[in-house]
Amino acid sequence: xxKIAPYELTDFTRDVLxxxxxxxxxxxxxxxxxxxxKYLGPIVEKLALEANGRWKLVKVNTEENRKLAAxxxxxxxxxxKLFFKGKVIAELSGAxxxxxxxxxxxxxxxxxxxxxxxxxxxLLARGETERGIELLEKAIELDHDxxxxxxxLAKLIVWNHPERxxxxxxxxxxxxxxxxxxxxASVLETSSNDVKExxxxxxxxxxxxxxxxxxxETALQMLIKAxxxxxxxxKELARRLTIAVFxxxxxxxxxxxxxxxxxxxxxx
Numbered sequence: 186x187x188k189i190a191p192y193e194l195t196d197f198t199r200d201v202l203x204x205x206x207x208x209x210x211x212x213x214x215x216x217x218x219x220x221x222x223k224y225l226g227p228i229v230e231k232l233a234l235e236a237n238g239r240w241k242l243v244k245v246n247t248e249e250n251r252k253l254a255a256x257x258x259x260x261x262x263x264x265x266k267l268f269f270k271g272k273v274i275a276e277l278s279g280a281x282x283x284x285x286x287x288x289x290x291x292x293x294x295x296x297x298x299x300x301x302x303x304x305x306x307x308l309l310a311r312g313e314t315e316r317g318i319e320l321l322e323k324a325i326e327l328d329h330d331x332x333x334x335x336x337x338l339a340k341l342i343v344w345n346h347p348e349r350x351x352x353x354x355x356x357x358x359x360x361x362x363x364x365x366x367x368x369x370a371s372v373l374e375t376s377s378n379d380v381k382e383x384x385x386x387x388x389x390x391x392x393x394x395x396x397x398x399x400x401x402e403t404a405l406q407m408l409i410k411a412x413x414x415x416x417x418x419x420k421e422l423a424r425r426l427t428i429a430v431f432x433x434x435x436x437x438x439x440x441x442x443x444x445x446x447x448x449x450x451x452x453x
Contacts, residue, residue: 192230192244197253200243205268209240209294214254214264216247221280222263228283229265232290240267240294269295274303298328306337314341325353332357339366340433344399347373365429372426373397385411385418392426401434405444412451424452 192213194200201210213229215222226244233242247254247262257266257273267275267290275293295303305320321338325331339353343366350370357363377390388411395404408430411423427448431441 192233192242194243194245194250197245197250201268202271204241205272206270208238209274210268211240211242211290212266212268213242213244214247214257214259214262214266215244216262218248219262225263225280225286228286231283232287240290267293270300270303296328298324298331298334301327302331302334302337305334309337309341318342332360336360336362336366339363343369343433344373344396347371362432365432368425368429369396369433372422381419383418384415385423388414389419389423389426392423396430401430401440402444405430405440405448409444409448409451412448416452 201212204210211229211233213226215226229242233240245253247259261278263278263280265277266273274295275289277289281289301320301324305317305324308314308320309317318338318341321334321341324334325338335353336357339350340362343350347370350366354360354363354366358367372393373396375393377393380386380390388407392404392407392411395401395407405427408423408427411418412427416424431438431445431448434441436442
């Protein structure tokens, strides 16, 4: 009877995709000619033993499984992909020291909170916004360090609950998305009396009211007009706010596509 080496792939669908619905599966893509693979291989095998069943290791020889490697976009080895619930949730290329590898795996392993956040993203993609927000709230309650979930929740609630944004992302000011969300929240919470007099003031205030009502088209029109009138007003508030709105809406949003060029022209 043929003896299968420990961790050796026999059937990708069964060993990886199906199994990942029960336990996280780390796939190590390697080849016999690859020097860094020879260094990394024993490390991940050792960590798999020490994991005591928290996750499973599957090794894929790319020389023997060229088609499989191509299907999963393997362009260089060693390459590690962490699968959970049939999807890749983390990826790493190149070798690293054992302690670094252990930290990387521990950081990427799914928890109940991470699983909730992942499910929330899937709900949001299907347009189930209320349920998605509810799950994100629960995930963050379980794990306060889920920064990606915090950013996603902040994007969803910034228009209706700007008062919550600071507590969600204040500690991430070094992240551009967080800084932009804080700017939007600050504008929405600012009293009209606190916006100094000057050319383009009325347009900025009109944009603020439009954003409160989630009338993004009117808001963008007013902000672009404000940039044209006086780009430097209030520390270039209109310019910064327009960019923030574009980013929160997303580059693929119809309004971002419609007004991006007008905004670029207004700047020059």
